[in-house]
Amino acid sequence: xxxxxxxxxxxxxxxxxxxxxxxxxxxxxxxxxxxxxxxxxxxxxxxxxxxxxxxxxxxxxxxxxxxxxxxxxxxxxxxxxxxxxxxxxxxxxxxxxxxxxxxxxxxxxxxxxxxxxxxxxxxxxxxxxxxxxxxxxxxxxxxxxxxxxxxxxxxxxxxxxxxxxxxxxxxxxxxxxxxxxxxxxxxxxxxxxxxxxxxxxxxxxxxxxxxxxxxxxxxxxxxxxxxxxxxxxxxxxxxxxxxxxxxxxxxxxxxxxxxxxxxxxxxxxx
Amino acid sequence: xxxxxxxxxxxxxxxxxxxxxxxxxxxxxxxxxxxxxxxxxxxxxxxxxxxxxxxxxxxxxxxxxxxxxx
Numbered sequence: 001x002x003x004x005x006x007x008x009x010x011x012x013x014x015x016x017x018x019x020x021x022x023x024x025x026x027x028x029x030x031x032x033x034x035x036x037x038x039x040x041x042x043x044x045x046x047x048x049x050x051x052x053x054x055x056x057x058x059x060x061x062x063x064x065x066x067x068x069x070x071x072x073x074x075x076x077x078x079x080x081x082x083x084x085x086x087x088x089x090x091x092x093x094x095x096x097x098x099x100x101x102x103x104x105x106x107x108x109x110x111x112x113x114x115x116x117x118x119x120x121x122x123x124x125x126x127x128x129x130x131x132x133x134x135x136x137x138x139x140x141x142x143x144x145x146x147x148x149x150x151x152x153x154x155x156x157x158x159x160x161x162x163x164x165x166x167x168x169x170x171x172x173x174x175x176x177x178x179x180x181x182x183x184x185x186x187x188x189x190x191x192x193x194x195x196x197x198x199x200x201x202x203x204x205x206x207x208x209x210x211x212x213x214x215x216x217x218x219x220x221x222x223x224x225x226x227x228x229x230x231x232x233x234x235x236x237x238x239x240x241x242x243x244x245x246x247x248x249x250x251x252x253x254x255x256x257x258x259x260x261x262x263x264x265x266x267x268x269x270x
Numbered sequence: 271x272x273x274x275x276x277x278x279x280x281x282x283x284x285x286x287x288x289x290x291x292x293x294x295x296x297x298x299x300x301x302x303x304x305x306x307x308x309x310x311x312x313x314x315x316x317x318x319x320x321x322x323x324x325x326x327x328x329x330x331x332x333x334x335x336x337x338x339x340x
Binding site: 016017018020032033034036061063064067075077079085087105108110111112132133135137139141143146148150151152153158160161163164165166167168169170171172173174175176177180181190191192193194195196220222245246249255 | 280282284285286287288289290291292295298299300301302303305306308309310312314316318323324325327328329330331332333334335336337338339340
């Protein structure tokens with residue numbers, strides 16, 4: 001919405017649906033374990049060139065860039081409770097993964113719709129916050145389907161998390177999840193923390209999205225563990241981190257997006 | 271491959287804005303905005319991915335896409 005506003009594109013409403021397509025994670029190659037099929041619904045009297053701009057903006061917003069363009073620069077640090085720290089060097093070496101493996105995701109959908117009434121304007125009528133979105137998540141296991149609702153967005157009151165920190169929350173959880181699944185013993189005191197080393201702002205992000213600019217975002221990922229530095233545990237953690245699905249997307253070029261993007265253009269009801 | 275400037279020291283003491291820890295064997299809690307004294311923090315529970323066992327929350331991959339949808 002912010003890109004449309006700044007570009008004077010008459011976008012009245014927007015909704016997006018992602019179908020999650022599970023993929024087997026390979027041990028010799030890196031894939032994040034899923035691809036997505038994206039469907040975008042736009043409402044407004046929008047030209048073909050404006051559609052192209054909005055389509056590009058969706059993949060170049062901060063979260064889109066992180067997931068599909070490998071824009072994240074990640075510095076990992078192991079922090080032991082006795083005060084010792086280890087900086088993990090960035091590496092291209094992919095250790096061969098022994099059992100256990102990460103389980104296959106179930107398929108499902110993520111559907112986002114814009115809450116138009118949450119846009120905020122200043123006294124001069126300029127939009128200062130793009131507002132919030134409601135997101136429905138459906139997860140379809142072989143036993144049953146599950147459904148949840150979330151909200152995220154930009155507002156002055158901060159009732160909901162902004163999208164990029166929301167995505168980082170998922171990544172931190174993914175890291176914990178991956179370490180728990182791939183390391184056969186319990187890691188005492190495990191906690192994953194993230195802090196941004198260079199923070200962007202809304203205007204810059206929207207400018208990048210509109211222009212198709214990939215802007216690297218540097219993040220410090222701290223992995224806290226109880227005890228004293230243990231080389232075996234350190235190496236097991238380093239190996240497991242290479243297979244974290246979202247880290248793979250962030251570092252190695254992203255989640256595959258099926259080219260079957262359908263845009264439904266609706267003229268507003270006058 | 272993204273790179274960092276290794277000449278610059280890393281300040282590991284800088285406060286973290288996102289914290290995640292396991293709740294039990296199958297769930298993880300993330301707190302977003304722990305370093306913001308005016309907004310949040312916002313908690314999110316996620317399931318460690320299981321394709322055939324009962325879940326109480328979506329896996330992290332789904333919420334990363336949810337953030338993109340938002």
